[in-house]
Amino acid sequence: MNADFHFKVTTSVGELRAMLGTDMRRCLHLRNDMLKTCSEIPKTPQVNKVKLGKAMRQLRHDANLSLRLTAKTIGVSAPYLSDCELGFRQLSIGPFLRFLKFVTK
Numbered sequence: 348m349n350a351d352f353h354f355k356v357t358t359s360v361g362e363l364r365a366m367l368g369t370d371m372r373r374c375l376h377l378r379n380d381m382l383k384t385c386s387e388i389p390k391t392p393q394v395n396k397v398k399l400g401k402a403m404r405q406l407r408h409d410a411n412l413s414l415r416l417t418a419k420t421i422g423v424s425a426p427y428l429s430d431c432e433l434g435f436r437q438l439s440i441g442p443f444l445r446f447l448k449f450v451t452k
Contacts, residue, residue, distance in 0.1 A: 396435070406450045412449070414428060420445070421442045422442055
C-alpha cells in the first residue's frame with residue numbers, strides 16, 4: 348500500500364474535520380468508509396518461503412553444487428543462502444534469477 352495513501356486513510360477524525368470543514372459524524376462515516384475500502388483491497392499473495400527454499404536446495408543438490416560456490420556465484424553470503432533454503436529468508440529477484448540461471452546451466 349502506498350505510504351501516502353496509508354497516511355491519508357489513518358488520518359484522525361479531527362484532522363478530517365479540519366480538512367473538510369464538516370461535522371464530526373460525517374467525518375467519522377467518511378473515515379470508516381475509507382478504512383472498509385482499504386480492507387477490501389486484495390493483498391499480494393505470499394510466497395511459501397519453506398517450499399521455495401526446499402525447491403532451491405533440491406535444484407542445487409541435483410546440479411551437484413556446493414552452498415558456498417552457489418552463494419559466491421549469485422552474490423550473497425553462504426549463511427544468507429542457507430537461511431533462504433531453510434525458509435527463514437527470501438532472495439530478492441536479482442539473486443534469485445542468478446540462482447536459477449546458475450543451477451540450471
